Amino acid sequence: MTRGKRETIICQSKNDGDFSYEEKKFICLFQPVELTQGECWKTILAFSFPIIVSYLLQQVYTISDAAIVGQTLTAQEVAGVNDTTSLIFIFLQFAFGVSAGFCVVTSCNVGAHNPAGVRRSLTTQIVLSAALTVILTVLALLLLDPMLAWINVTPDNGEVYRAAYTYCAIIFAGIGAQLFYNFICSFLRSMGDSVTPLAFLLFSTVLNVGLDLLFIIVFRWGVAGAAIATVSAQLISTLGCFAYAFSKYPELRLHQEDWQITRHDVTRHLIQGIPLGLQFSVLAIGIIVVQSIVVQFDMLGGAMVSNAAQNGFGAANKVNNLLMTPLNGLGSAMTSFTAQNLGAGDTKRIKKGTIQSLIIMLIMAACSILIGLLLTINGTYLHIFLSADKVTAETLRFGNSYLYIDLSLYAFLGFIFVARNCVQGIGKPQFVLGAGAAELVARVAVCLLLPAALAGGVVSAEAPQAAVYGLCVADPFAWMSADAVLCIPFFRNIMKEDYRYLYSGSGQGLVNGQ
Structure with a gap:
C-alpha cells in the first residue's frame, strides 16, 4: 500500500489502533481538501x-x-x-x-x-x-x-x-x-x-x-x-x-x-499563466510611480529637506500589506476552488462558493479595518517600524492619511482579490490582464496629475494636505478601475452560469479531452 493511500485510509477510519488521536489528526492535516465536495464556505x-x-x-x-x-x-x-x-x-x-x-x-x-x-x-x-x-x-x-x-x-x-x-x-x-x-x-x-x-x-x-x-x-x-x-x-x-x-x-x-x-499543452498553460504573471508585474510599475511622488513631498528646491513622507508612507504601506494578507489568501484559494469545480462541471457550486467567499471577504475586511484603525492610535504602527526619533507629527500625518483613505474603501480591494482569482479559475485570463492594466493606468494617472493639481503645479515639502490626499486616493481609484473590468465576467459568466466559451476557441480546452 502506498504512503498516500494509507494516510487517506487513516483519516477516513474512525478506529486505527496503530495511531493515537493526536497522531491521526496530525496526519490528516496534510491530506488535500476536497474542493468539489462539502459545504462551500467550510471548504473554502x-x-x-x-x-x-x-x-x-x-x-x-x-x-x-x-x-x-x-x-x-x-x-x-x-x-x-x-x-x-x-x-x-x-x-x-x-x-x-x-x-x-x-x-x-x-x-x-x-x-x-x-x-x-x-x-x-x-x-x-x-x-x-x-x-x-x-x-x-x-x-x-x-x-x-x-x-x-x-x-x-x-x-x-x-x-x-x-x-x-x-x-x-x-x-x-x-x-x-x-x-x-x-x-x-x-x-x-x-x-x-x-x-x-x-x-x-x-x-x-x-x-x-x-x-x-x-x-x-x-x-x-x-x-x-x-x-x-x-x-x-x-x-x-x-x-x-x-x-x-x-x-x-x-x-x-x-x-x-x-x-x-504537445503544442496544445504548452498553449493552454501559457494562456492561463502569462496574463496573470503580467498582471502581477505591472503592479510593481505602479508602486514605483507612487514612490516617486512620495519622495517629492520631502523635497524643496531640488534638495531633500525631510524624510517624513517616505517614513510615514513606508510604515503605513507595511501595515497595509499585513492587513490585506487575509484577503489575498482567501482570493488565492478561490482559484483552485473555481477551477476544480469547473473541471467537475459543477457551475452551481462555483456560483454558490463565490457568493459565500464574498461574504467571508467582507467579514475579513471589517476585521482588517478595525485592526488598522487601532494601530493608528498614538501612531502605534510607526513605533513598530521606526525608531522614536523618526516618529514625528509630520510622519504621523502622512502615514495616517494613507491608512485612513485605504481602509475606508477596503471592500473594493477585497472584491479584486476574490473576483480576480475566480475569473482566473474559470479560464478568463484576458479579463485578469485587463483589470491589471486598468489598475495601472488609474494609479499612474492619479499619481501624476492629482497631487500636482491640488498643490498648484508642483509637489514639494510645502504642498498642502489636499495634495497628500490626492496621492492617497490613487489606490482606491485603481481598485475601482480593476473592479469595473472584473465585473464583466463575474456577472456574465459566474453569476449567470454561462460557460459556453469553454466549448469554443476561447476555452482553450482547460481539461484534457475537452
Missing part, C-alpha cells in the same frame, strides 16, 4: 486558512529580514538593498503569477478526476518553468544596469550602487529557485493541499533567517550574504518540497508518456 475556509498563514509568514519574514539587514549593514548598503525592492518585485511577482495561472489547468484536471491530465500538466509546467528561468535570468541580468538607472541608482552613487547591483545580480541569478518554489507550491494547492506549502514556507523562513545571521554576521559577506541566504533557502526548500510531493502523491510519479508534451 479550511483550504484558505493555511494559505493566509503562509502569506502572513512571508510578511513576517520580510520584516525580520529587513531588520537583520538594517541592523548589521552600513547605511549605504541598506539603502542599496531597499532601492532594489521594486525591481526585484517585477520579476518575482511575474514568476508567482505565471505559476498560479499554470495551475488553473491542473485544478481543472483534478476536479475532472483525470490523473493523466494532472501528470501532463506537471511535466508541461516543469518544461515551461525551466524555459522561463533561462529567459527571465538572462533578461534581468542584461537589463540590470538600465533598471538601476531608472530608479536613479548609478555608479555615481558609489557604495549604494555597488550594494544594489550585487544584491540584484545574485537574486536574479537565483530566480529559478523562486520560480520553481512558487510552481510546486501552486501545484500542490491546485490539488487541494495548502498545508504542505505552509510547512515548507515555515522551514524556508527559519532557514533564511539563520543563513542571514551566518553569512552576514559570522562570514561577513555583507550584501552578498543576504542575497545568497535568500536564494539558498529557497533552493533547499524547493528541492525538499518536490521530494515530499513525489513521495506523498504516487499519482504524480511520471511515466515516459507524460513527457510527450
Whole structure:
C-alpha cells in the first residue's frame, strides 16, 4: 500500500489502533481538501486558512529580514538593498503569477478526476518553468544596469550602487529557485493541499533567517550574504518540497508518456499563466510611480529637506500589506476552488462558493479595518517600524492619511482579490490582464496629475494636505478601475452560469479531452 493511500485510509477510519488521536489528526492535516465536495464556505475556509498563514509568514519574514539587514549593514548598503525592492518585485511577482495561472489547468484536471491530465500538466509546467528561468535570468541580468538607472541608482552613487547591483545580480541569478518554489507550491494547492506549502514556507523562513545571521554576521559577506541566504533557502526548500510531493502523491510519479508534451499543452498553460504573471508585474510599475511622488513631498528646491513622507508612507504601506494578507489568501484559494469545480462541471457550486467567499471577504475586511484603525492610535504602527526619533507629527500625518483613505474603501480591494482569482479559475485570463492594466493606468494617472493639481503645479515639502490626499486616493481609484473590468465576467459568466466559451476557441480546452 502506498504512503498516500494509507494516510487517506487513516483519516477516513474512525478506529486505527496503530495511531493515537493526536497522531491521526496530525496526519490528516496534510491530506488535500476536497474542493468539489462539502459545504462551500467550510471548504473554502479550511483550504484558505493555511494559505493566509503562509502569506502572513512571508510578511513576517520580510520584516525580520529587513531588520537583520538594517541592523548589521552600513547605511549605504541598506539603502542599496531597499532601492532594489521594486525591481526585484517585477520579476518575482511575474514568476508567482505565471505559476498560479499554470495551475488553473491542473485544478481543472483534478476536479475532472483525470490523473493523466494532472501528470501532463506537471511535466508541461516543469518544461515551461525551466524555459522561463533561462529567459527571465538572462533578461534581468542584461537589463540590470538600465533598471538601476531608472530608479536613479548609478555608479555615481558609489557604495549604494555597488550594494544594489550585487544584491540584484545574485537574486536574479537565483530566480529559478523562486520560480520553481512558487510552481510546486501552486501545484500542490491546485490539488487541494495548502498545508504542505505552509510547512515548507515555515522551514524556508527559519532557514533564511539563520543563513542571514551566518553569512552576514559570522562570514561577513555583507550584501552578498543576504542575497545568497535568500536564494539558498529557497533552493533547499524547493528541492525538499518536490521530494515530499513525489513521495506523498504516487499519482504524480511520471511515466515516459507524460513527457510527450504537445503544442496544445504548452498553449493552454501559457494562456492561463502569462496574463496573470503580467498582471502581477505591472503592479510593481505602479508602486514605483507612487514612490516617486512620495519622495517629492520631502523635497524643496531640488534638495531633500525631510524624510517624513517616505517614513510615514513606508510604515503605513507595511501595515497595509499585513492587513490585506487575509484577503489575498482567501482570493488565492478561490482559484483552485473555481477551477476544480469547473473541471467537475459543477457551475452551481462555483456560483454558490463565490457568493459565500464574498461574504467571508467582507467579514475579513471589517476585521482588517478595525485592526488598522487601532494601530493608528498614538501612531502605534510607526513605533513598530521606526525608531522614536523618526516618529514625528509630520510622519504621523502622512502615514495616517494613507491608512485612513485605504481602509475606508477596503471592500473594493477585497472584491479584486476574490473576483480576480475566480475569473482566473474559470479560464478568463484576458479579463485578469485587463483589470491589471486598468489598475495601472488609474494609479499612474492619479499619481501624476492629482497631487500636482491640488498643490498648484508642483509637489514639494510645502504642498498642502489636499495634495497628500490626492496621492492617497490613487489606490482606491485603481481598485475601482480593476473592479469595473472584473465585473464583466463575474456577472456574465459566474453569476449567470454561462460557460459556453469553454466549448469554443476561447476555452482553450482547460481539461484534457475537452
